[in-house]
Amino acid sequence: MKSKDYLQDINEIKHLMNKSSRFMSLSGLSGILAGIYALIGAYLGYTVIYRDNIISNDGYRTLVLDGKDIINVVIIAFVVVTLSIITGIYLSWRKAKKQNESFWNSASKRLLINFLIPLATGGFFVLFLIEKDIYAFVAPLTLVFYGLALVNASKYTLGYIRYFGITMILIGLASVWFLGYGLFFWALGFGICHIIYGALMHFKYDRK
Amino acid sequence: MSLLTNINKAFDHRIRLGIMSILMVNEYADFNTLKELLDVTDGNLASHLKALEKEAFINIEKQFIGRKPNTRYSVTKNGSTAFKDHINALERIINKQK
Numbered sequence: 001m002k003s004k005d006y007l008q009d010i011n012e013i014k015h016l017m018n019k020s021s022r023f024m025s026l027s028g029l030s031g032i033l034a035g036i037y038a039l040i041g042a043y044l045g046y047t048v049i050y051r052d053n054i055i056s057n058d059g060y061r062t063l064v065l066d067g068k069d070i071i072n073v074v075i076i077a078f079v080v081v082t083l084s085i086i087t088g089i090y091l092s093w094r095k096a097k098k099q100n101e102s103f104w105n106s107a108s109k110r111l112l113i114n115f116l117i118p119l120a121t122g123g124f125f126v127l128f129l130i131e132k133d134i135y136a137f138v139a140p141l142t143l144v145f146y147g148l149a150l151v152n153a154s155k156y157t158l159g160y161i162r163y164f165g166i167t168m169i170l171i172g173l174a175s176v177w178f179l180g181y182g183l184f185f186w187a188l189g190f191g192i193c194h195i196i197y198g199a200l201m202h203f204k205y206d207r208k
Numbered sequence: 209m210s211l212l213t214n215i216n217k218a219f220d221h222r223i224r225l226g227i228m229s230i231l232m233v234n235e236y237a238d239f240n241t242l243k244e245l246l247d248v249t250d251g252n253l254a255s256h257l258k259a260l261e262k263e264a265f266i267n268i269e270k271q272f273i274g275r276k277p278n279t280r281y282s283v284t285k286n287g288s289t290a291f292k293d294h295i296n297a298l299e300r301i302i303n304k305q306k
Contacts, residue, residue: 105241
């Protein structure tokens with residue numbers, strides 16, 4: 001064996017280690033689209049929430065939400081999340097097929113489980129808060145838990161996701177500090193950040 | 209030659225090297241997963257697995273999932289050490305020849 005063969009061995013080892021333990025077909029494009037859905041959703045949410053609210057003399061915005069508004073906001077959020085998930089699954093499936101990799105294997109299962117544990121925890125946490133009429137922390141908590149889910153999932157897919165997750169956590173924390181601007185931070189995190197990181201991933205991994 | 213002392217003959221094959229690479233980063237892998245990742249035939253994979261088992265580099269665990277037999281493999285402590293030595297030896301050779 002010559003050194004060239006040894007180098008090839010090392011490359012093959014690296015490739016197999018990645019392929020067997022990480023799901024490499026995650027689509028960057030789906031991140032961009034999810035960001036766009038989120039921005040549209042945030043805009044629609046804004047028109048619902050702030051429709052009848054007038055800025056008071058003190059300069060504060062008083063928020064009056066009736067039951068119908070809340071249902072509308074929940075429907076918007078649900079549509080955004082569902083569309084994002086469908087887009088993510090479809091585009092990643094297509095990418096996996098193009099790369100001749102399988103979509104549903106032990107690596108993608110592990111990715112899903114490790115992503116869902118923090119995410120579902122956050123999801124229930126937020127639902128229970130809404131049930132108790134505590135709305136202020138909904139936006140910060142969804143951002144923080146989503147960020148934690150991404151950091152946790154990053155061990156099982158493209159390593160990039162880790163920095164995305166940390167960014168989301170920081171935005172989530174900032175949004176606790178500046179309480180009351182939840183929708184703004186929500187649009188920044190789920191909208192703008194998704195688009196930026198999706199584009200980075202798309203140019204770094206997808207276009208090979 | 210001293211450089212080659214740690215090059216392990218047991219790993220001197222693409223498929224055996226592949227099996228070890230997969231098992232090093234996964235707690236365990238079953239036969240079909242290995243087969244799919246390495247893109248080899250049943251017989252070919254089985255013979256290389258047997259060779260690695262004989263060296264006591266991998267563990268074989270047979271179990272049933274429902275009524276289907278399922279064989280899963282994991283790396284032994286011996287195998288892990290031998291594989292790391294092998295990789296280090298490969299890297300030394302590559303660096304020497306640069």
